[in-house]
Amino acid sequence: MTSARGLVAAQSARFAALDPLLPPAAEPPLDGHVLTAALADGARVAGVVSHQSFEPRSITQLWSAAEVWELLPLIGTTQGMDALLTRWRKYLDTQDIGEDTACVVHWPSRDTRAARAFLDHGLVPLSVLAVRLRAPHQQLHRTLTIRRATPNDLEVVLELSLAELEYSSSVGSTVVRPDAAATKRRALAERLANASPIWLAERDGIAVALAECAIVSSAPGTAAAARLPQGRWGYVNCVSVLPGARGTGIGQQLVAHVHQELHRMGTVGTYLYYNPPNPLSSVFWPRQGYRPLWTVWEVRPASALR
Numbered sequence: 001m002t003s004a005r006g007l008v009a010a011q012s013a014r015f016a017a018l019d020p021l022l023p024p025a026a027e028p029p030l031d032g033h034v035l036t037a038a039l040a041d042g043a044r045v046a047g048v049v050s051h052q053s054f055e056p057r058s059i060t061q062l063w064s065a066a067e068v069w070e071l072l073p074l075i076g077t078t079q080g081m082d083a084l085l086t087r088w089r090k091y092l093d094t095q096d097i098g099e100d101t102a103c104v105v106h107w108p109s110r111d112t113r114a115a116r117a118f119l120d121h122g123l124v125p126l127s128v129l130a131v132r133l134r135a136p137h138q139q140l141h142r143t144l145t146i147r148r149a150t151p152n153d154l155e156v157v158l159e160l161s162l163a164e165l166e167y168s169s170s171v172g173s174t175v176v177r178p179d180a181a182a183t184k185r186r187a188l189a190e191r192l193a194n195a196s197p198i199w200l201a202e203r204d205g206i207a208v209a210l211a212e213c214a215i216v217s218s219a220p221g222t223a224a225a226a227r228l229p230q231g232r233w234g235y236v237n238c239v240s241v242l243p244g245a246r247g248t249g250i251g252q253q254l255v256a257h258v259h260q261e262l263h264r265m266g267t268v269g270t271y272l273y274y275n276p277p278n279p280l281s282s283v284f285w286p287r288q289g290y291r292p293l294w295t296v297w298e299v300r301p302a303s304a305l306r
C-alpha cells in the first residue's frame with residue numbers, strides 16, 4: 001500500500017470538512033488483509049480488513065457477534081466506498097463464515113454519500129457513537145435520591161443492567177447469551193470494587209435507575225484517539241430505568257446529575273453508543289444534548305454483506 005499515507009492524509013481532510021469534532025483519520029492496522037480497488041477516473045482506494053473472534057463468556061460477546069470482520073476504509077476524498085465494499089464482498093467469499101458473525105465499519109455519521117453505499121451493500125446503521133460537549137449545568141427539579149453505587153449494590157446494579165441488555169437486544173446490537181447474568185455480574189463486581197463512576201437513582205429508598213460510566217482518555221496512541229478529539233472524556237456505558245418506571249422523567253434527572261459529576265471530574269464532554277432502532281434511546285439521547293459523530297454500520301451474519 002504505497003499510497004496509504006496519501007490516502008490517510010486526504011481522508012483526514014475529508015473528515016475535517018465533514019465534522020469539526022472528528023479526529024484525523026486513523027492509520028491502518030498492520031496485521032489486516034489489504035483490499036484495493038481502482039475507480040473509473042483512475043484513482044485508487046484501499047481498505048484493511050481485520051478479523052477478530054471474541055471468547056465465549058466475554059463481555060464483548062454481550063454486544064457483538066462472536067466473530068467480526070471489520071473494514072477500515074481508506075478512500076481519501078474519493079467516492080470509492082462502493083468499489084471498496086464490492087471488493088470486501090468478494091474477499092468474504094474466500095472466508096469460512098458461520099452464523100454468529102458480523103461485518104462492521106465505523107464511519108463519520110455526516111458522510112451521507114458513503115451512507116448510500118453502505119445501505120446498498122446491506123449494512124445497517126445499528127449503533128451510533130454520539131457526543132455531547134461540556135455545557136452549563138441545567139438544574140432540574142429533583143424528586144430522586146441519586147448516589148454513587150458501592151460493591152454492596154451489586155444485585156440491583158446487575159438487575160438494572162440486565163434490563164437494559166434485554167431491551168436493547170430487541171432493538172440493537174446486544175445479545176442475551178445464556179451466560180449473560182454471570183458475565184455481567186463478574187464485570188460489574190470488578191467495576192464496583194474499582195470505584196468506577198456508577199450511579200443509582202432511588203425513589204422511596206428503592207433503586208429505579210442506573211448509570212454506569214467510565215473516564216476515557218483520548219491521547220495519541222490510544223484506541224479512543226481514533227474516535228474522539230483529544231482530552232479526558234466521560235463514557236456513559238449503560239443507562240437503565242426499571243421497565244415500569246420509564247417515561248416519567250427519571251432518566252432525565254439521573255443523566256443531568258451524571259453530566260454534572262463527570263464534568264466535575266475534568267472531562268471535556270461525554271459520549272455513548274445508542275441504537276437508532278431503539279425508539280426510547282434514539283429520542284432520549286438527542287434530548288439530553290447528544291448528536292451522532294460515528295455510525296457503526298453492521299450486517300449479521302457477515303455472509304449477508306451484498
Ligand SMILES: CC(C)(COP(=O)(O)OP(=O)(O)OC[C@H]1O[C@@H](n2cnc3c(N)ncnc32)[C@H](O)[C@@H]1OP(=O)(O)O)[C@@H](O)C(=O)NCCC(=O)NCCS
Pocket residue numbers: 163164167168239240241242245246247248249250251252253273274275278279280281283284287
Ligand atoms: C432510555 C431511558 C434510559 C430513558 O429514561 P426515561 O426515564 O424513560 O426517560 P424520561 O422519562 O426522563 O424522558 C426523557 C425524554 O425521553 C423521551 N422519551 C421518554 N419516554 C419515551 C417514549 N416512551 N417514547 C419516545 N420518547 C420517550 C422523551 O423525549 C423525553 O423527553 P420529553 O418528555 O422532554 O420529551 C429508559 O427509557 C430506558 O431505560 N429504556 C430501556 C433501556 C434503554 O434503552 N437504555 C438506553 C440504552 S442506550
